[in-house]
Structure formats: structure tokens, C-alpha cells
Amino acid sequence: MNADGQVYVSLGQLMALQFQARGLSFIARQPRGSLLAGNHASRLRGRGLNFDELRRYQPGDDLRHLDWRASLRTGKPVVRSFTEERDRPALIVVDQRMSMFFGSVRSFKSAVAAELGALAAWMVFGAGDRVGGVVFNDERIDAVAPLRSRKRVEALCSRIVQHNQALNASNPDHEGDGQLDKVLQQCLALAGHDHLICIVSDFAGAGPRTLQLLRQLSAHNDVIALQVYDPLALNVPRTGQLRVTQGQLQVELAVQKQQVRQPLGDFLGGRLKAVASLLRRSQVPLLMFSTALPAADQLRDELGRRR
Structure with a gap:
């Protein structure tokens, strides 16, 4: 399998991200331009x-x-x-469902999510805290207990790679089966209180139960959402044919036709806005990441730490 970092990732690539995570923190005092500054800063408790x-x-x-x-x-x-307080536990939650196996510009959402998960793990490790996580696809949920160890970061990255490289266009898509909510429910069982929980996902299938679980998680923990999206959701092309796949089903859409392009744009953009609205209601800080740009560069920008 060709792990080019755009469709699939390798363990070596994720481990090498340690150097790009240096100087980045979810918890440190953020500059004025950062999303985590101001009101959001109080939601990230840091070490007490x-x-x-x-x-x-x-x-x-x-x-x-x-x-x-x-x-x-x-x-x-x-x-x-x-x-x-030292040695704070963190859970890095990484989504590798079939809804993530898509990209129209540079990378697939699944590859960007894998890199963001690894970067988050290295940030936590660099802060001297315990690193653990939950990696999931449409059918399986794997948990890695938090531990302050480079080997534990490697174990988490290895799980991410396993799920990432198992993605295939022929895999079934179970977006509506509540897998995201099952993962959040498992996080509730794993993180009693005072955890940092970083959720990297496109949040496909999020609904009222998701909102309830996010509120429960953030009541006693610091929760931050990293939403991965594809630019196609914001700007459907005006010309050519757009191939849409779901499992083994493939459909070509003539996007030059207004009656095709408009409903598709409304559907994709509406889903993106619906998730952003849901996360705002949960009061969980939201950082957004496009598949069109490198994950590490966007993370620096979102945290307001780019020099």
C-alpha cells in the first residue's frame, strides 16, 4: 500500500510529526487571534x-x-x-469511518484526521502528560489507555495507521448506525474527570444524542473538537462530472446543471453548518481543518501560534 500521506499514512510519518508539534499547546495562554483565546480559554483548564x-x-x-x-x-x-498537578491524562479520539475516506483537492479527510491525531498526541506528550486515545471505524472501536510514554504514543499512532490502511472504497458505510455516539459513550466510561479529550472527526451522523454526550463529557473534562472537512462542501464545481461513491455504488453527477449543483451544494454545506451549530450548542471549542492544506500548518494557524 502506498502511504503517501494523502490517501494513506504510515507509522513513520505519524512518528515524525513529533518535531512539528513542538511549541504547540491546546492549554497554554493563546494569542488574541486564537480561537482558544478569550472565553474559550476558561474551558481548557490545563493543570490545576x-x-x-x-x-x-x-x-x-x-x-x-x-x-x-x-x-x-x-x-x-x-x-x-x-x-x-502533573501527568494529566488525555484521550485523542480519531475517526476513520468511511465518511472520512474522501477528498477532492489534496488529501483525504481520513489522512488529515490521522495526522491531526498524531500531532495532538505529540503535543500532549511534549507537555509531560499521559497520552491515550480511541480510534474507530464503522465497525470497530479500539482504546489505548493513557500513559506517559513514547511507546504509548507509538501504540496510539499504530492503531490509527491500522484503521487508516483498512479503508477501502468497497467497504460498507454505516454512517447512520450511531457509531460516533457509541465512541463518545465509551469516552465517558474511560474519562471520569479532569481529562483532556480531543475529538478528530467530520462528525458525520451527529445528532441530539451526540450533543447530550458532548455536554456530559465537557462537564468534568476539557473537550476540544477538530472537525475535518473537504472544500467541496463549501464550493461545488460549476463544470464537469463529479463522481460520488458509497461503498460499491458509484454515481456521476453533471454539476454543470443548476438543478444538480444547487441541491448538492445545499446538502454538503448544510451538513457542515449543522455540525458547527451542534458543537456551538455543546460549548465545545471547535477548530476546523480543510483537506486542501497540510494539517500541521492549519493547526499552527488555528492555535494562533504561527510565528
């Missing part, structure tokens, strides 16, 4: 502070940490000291 002990005040201590009750009780200024 755990109470450590009460001790005597020392010059230079933050006055906001003064414990007034203990100070009045002892007659001397006492401060609360804290230690930073």
Missing part, C-alpha cells in the same frame, strides 16, 4: 493546583494565598502552599 500544606509566611509569598483563619488562630501570618 493541589493544596500541599500550611506554612509560615515568607517575604515574597503571594498575599492571595494567606489563610486568614489560620493566621488569626496562630497569631502569625500563615499561607497555603500548592503543588502543580
